[in-house]
Amino acid sequence: xxxxxxxxxxxxxxxxxxxxxxxxxxxxxxxxxxxxxxxxxxxxxxxxxxxxxxxxxxxxxxxxxxxxxxxxxxxxxxxxxxxxxxxxxxxxxxxxxxxxxxxxxxxxxxxxxxxxxxxxxxxxxxxxxxxxxxxxxxxxxxxxxxxxxxxxxxxxxxxxxxxxxxxxxxxxxxxxxxxxxxxxxxxxxxxxxxxxxxxxxxxxxxxxxxxxxxxxxxxxxxxxxxxxxxxxxxxxxxxxxxxxxxxxxxxxxxxxxxxxxxxxxxxxxxxxxxxxxxxxxxxxxxxxxxxxxxxxxxxxxxxxxxxxxxxxxxxxxxxxxxxxxxxxxxxxxxxxxxxxxxxxxxxxxxxxxxxxxxxxxxxxxxxxxxxx
Numbered sequence: 001x002x003x004x005x006x007x008x009x010x011x012x013x014x015x016x017x018x019x020x021x022x023x024x025x026x027x028x029x030x031x032x033x034x035x036x037x038x039x040x041x042x043x044x045x046x047x048x049x050x051x052x053x054x055x056x057x058x059x060x061x062x063x064x065x066x067x068x069x070x071x072x073x074x075x076x077x078x079x080x081x082x083x084x085x086x087x088x089x090x091x092x093x094x095x096x097x098x099x100x101x102x103x104x105x106x107x108x109x110x111x112x113x114x115x116x117x118x119x120x121x122x123x124x125x126x127x128x129x130x131x132x133x134x135x136x137x138x139x140x141x142x143x144x145x146x147x148x149x150x151x152x153x154x155x156x157x158x159x160x161x162x163x164x165x166x167x168x169x170x171x172x173x174x175x176x177x178x179x180x181x182x183x184x185x186x187x188x189x190x191x192x193x194x195x196x197x198x199x200x201x202x203x204x205x206x207x208x209x210x211x212x213x214x215x216x217x218x219x220x221x222x223x224x225x226x227x228x229x230x231x232x233x234x235x236x237x238x239x240x241x242x243x244x245x246x247x248x249x250x251x252x253x254x255x256x257x258x259x260x261x262x263x264x265x266x267x268x269x270x271x272x273x274x275x276x277x278x279x280x281x282x283x284x285x286x287x288x289x290x291x292x293x294x295x296x297x298x299x300x301x302x303x304x305x306x307x308x309x310x311x312x313x314x315x316x317x318x319x320x321x322x323x324x325x326x327x328x329x330x331x332x333x334x335x336x337x338x339x340x341x342x343x344x345x346x347x348x349x350x351x352x353x354x355x356x357x358x359x360x361x362x363x364x365x366x367x368x369x370x371x372x
Contacts, residue, residue: 007190010050011129013137014186016063017179019043019070020097024090024176032089033077040074043067059130061111062137065100087167090175097179098145101138108135136189141182148174202269203230206309208300215269222253222266229300232308233276234351235263235293236359237285237323238316239333241367243359244323246331248349254306259342260349262323262331273311288315288322297358303350312355314362336360 009015023039047067050060073096076083084092104111111131152170155162162170203221205214205228214228221230237244243261250256263284267276281290296312317323323331343353 007193009187009190010058010060011133012183012186012190013060013062013130013134014141014179014183016046016060016066016134016137017097017141017182018046019063019066020093021176021179023070023093027086027089028172032082032086035089036070036073036077036083040067040070043070058126058133061104061130061134062101065104066097069096069100088171091171094145094148094175094178098142101141104134105138105142108138111135137182137186140185141178144178144182144185148178203266204269205229206231208309210298210309218266218268226307229302229307229309231267232310233263233265233267233273233280233313234261234310234355235277235280235313235315236261236296236355237263237288238314238359238363238366239318239320239323241363242333242335243339243363244331245334245339245348245352255349258349259347260352261355264351267311277313285322285325287325288317290315292316296362297355299354301351301354308351310351312358314359316363316366336364 019039019042022042023035026035026038043063043066047060047063050063051057073083083089108131112128112135148170151174155166155170159166201218202215203218204212205216206212207229210231216226216228216230220226245259246262248254248256248258248260263280265276265280265283267273268279271279277293278290281288281293293313293315296314298309298311301308301310320333339348339356342348343356348356
């Protein structure tokens with residue numbers, strides 16, 4: 001994965017056509033058999049390179065198919081000599097390279113249906129990503145090659161016999177152009193996709209201990225319950241032994257309109273807990289000093305609509321005027337007696353009712369020590 005976008009160049013499986021381009025270029029300067037041996041070596045080395053990072057290996061099936069084709073050409077060349085006339089080698093390599101791409105495309109459903117045992121879940125995800133990207137690459141190169149072959153057919157039907165210049169264009173320059181354009185087209189697709197996704201927010205997927213094990217779109221976490229757990233920061237405010245509460249915005253998917261503590265947000269992917277707290281405080285109450293914030297508890301909360309690992313914080317303020325701004329003017333301090341009278345009546349949020357006893361004990365203890 002890239003730092004900000006979703007895809008890096010390793011997902012451009014058309015780079016697997018590099019050995020073909022190398023062979024077509026070399027055959028203009030050296031013997032046919034040497035160009036094939038060289039490209040076979042390039043394919044093998046490049047294939048090994050894709051496995052260099054064992055944790056993030058994205059299999060390039062396009063490259064493996066191309067390398068396999070060159071291995072067969074190498075054996076054929078060793079046994080029988082040149083495989084075709086020198087001026088027809090580019091077209092021959094184009095047709096030969098298309099065979100693995102067509103096989104990948106025709107077996108796309110089988111590739112995507114491949115599954116690994118549970119302990120290899122990460123490997124299964126990488127396999128699927130590599131398969132999907134290779135299928136896209138195969139589709140692109142097949143379409144470009146068909147356009148090339150159609151051009152050859154039309155030229156032969158309309159302008160036969162072809163002069164030397166047209167033959168050079170169709171049989172020498174167009175084959176490498178098919179693969180180069182395929183690489184460029186796929187890279188453009190990756191850049192375009194990343195530009196569309198650069199402002200898309202992601203949230204981490206965590207276990208009950210808070211360890212990050214993946215990520216998902218923030219919209220998925222907010223709008224529907226998932227099997228996986230997402231971290232949420234919640235900040236309660238106390239004032240003179242009371243809890244400051246306000247209604248959740250009506251447009252909230254989760255319990256919109258119910259009364260709750262005033263600050264809540266999802267932790268963003270690759271964002272530290274400290275940065276998440278600063279972001280939430282600045283968005284809601286920028287006038288409140290963060291230095292007085294205290295961590296209270298971390299707990300797993302799951303119901304029919306959400307699945308969260310909640311980090312609960314509490315901040316005590318002395319000046320009630322800090323709580324008044326245009327964004328949160330609908331809140332007010334609640335006594336614990338007032339809160340108790342409304343518990344269990346679908347008036348408060350489920351998270352708050354789960355946190356109520358804990359917050360009451362913490363605030364009660366703080367007030368007791370203040371008096372002493």
